[in-house]
Amino acid sequence: MSKAAPLPAHLEARGFLVSEAYAAGVPRWRLESTGLLTPSRGLRLAKGTQPDLELLARLHTGVTQRCAVSHVTSALLWPLPLPLSVQAAATELGLIHITRRAEIGRIKRRGVVGHRAPLLARDVRTVNGYSLTSPEWTWVDLAGMLGRDALVAAGDAMLSRTAPLSSVKAIQEVVNRRPKVKGIRLAREVLPLLRHGVDSPQESRLRMKILDAGLPEPAVTQPIHDEGGHYVSTPDLQYKEYRIALEYEGEHHRTDAIQWGRDIERDDRLRGIGWTVLRFSKLQLGRGWPASELKLRRALAERGWRGPAS
Incomplete structure (x- = not known):
């Protein structure tokens, strides 16, 4: 041979x-x-x-007994949205996070960031031949690594409209079981801010910016019907009382001609039944936010909003 x-x-x-x-x-x-x-x-x-995370996850959880991929690595595998800087750091370092039950001891091996935690059987899932921490456990771990808005986006993704990974009740149960973990105060603060039905992390970011501006919280992905009961549209965010729809337009909305045309038709249908449509993009959520906030504030005032209750 x-x-x-x-x-x-x-x-x-x-x-x-x-x-x-x-x-x-x-x-x-x-x-x-x-x-x-x-x-x-x-x-x-x-x-x-060039090993991908799934390959590394299978190898490391295969060579070490009673462990699970966790933290940022688990978040990427579910997948949950993370800030680009966090994703880049995880990729460039080539390290994966692995957690073992507390009584067994932390893993010490090349290529691994080892952790210990009181994992229960329900805190570990098996996917594609490897073990990883549950979405709920992973989210609480992320609370010690992310800021508020990024943690909201990750939590909203777990409650998405299509194929949700978890529920508020399940997340709350894990938060209650981990009172001393790093970031638990932030997890408790953020949990009430999570919403079902959010379609993208940028929508979560837009909602947080609106709340930080002292404006009323818009509803998430609620269908709109005309007076005859016919379906019109499901905006990303909306103020039904004030008939204002908010749409976040990602890059694919601009580069896909068919999607762009559908967006125009969607907005025309809403305006046709008396709604105001405000559109936001990456620019509006960045340096263009002051002007966007003012635009939204004026639209609310024109529709009868009188400011926050005293």
């Missing part, structure tokens, strides 16, 4: 456990050949492989 001889077909070509290779009859010298790399003890990667 030469160094160039292929490995058994049932081993993952990009990476595998050393124990799996031995069980398949692969000799030790073959595992030390120049075509394989050792990212951490007990693991092998094919040279030139």
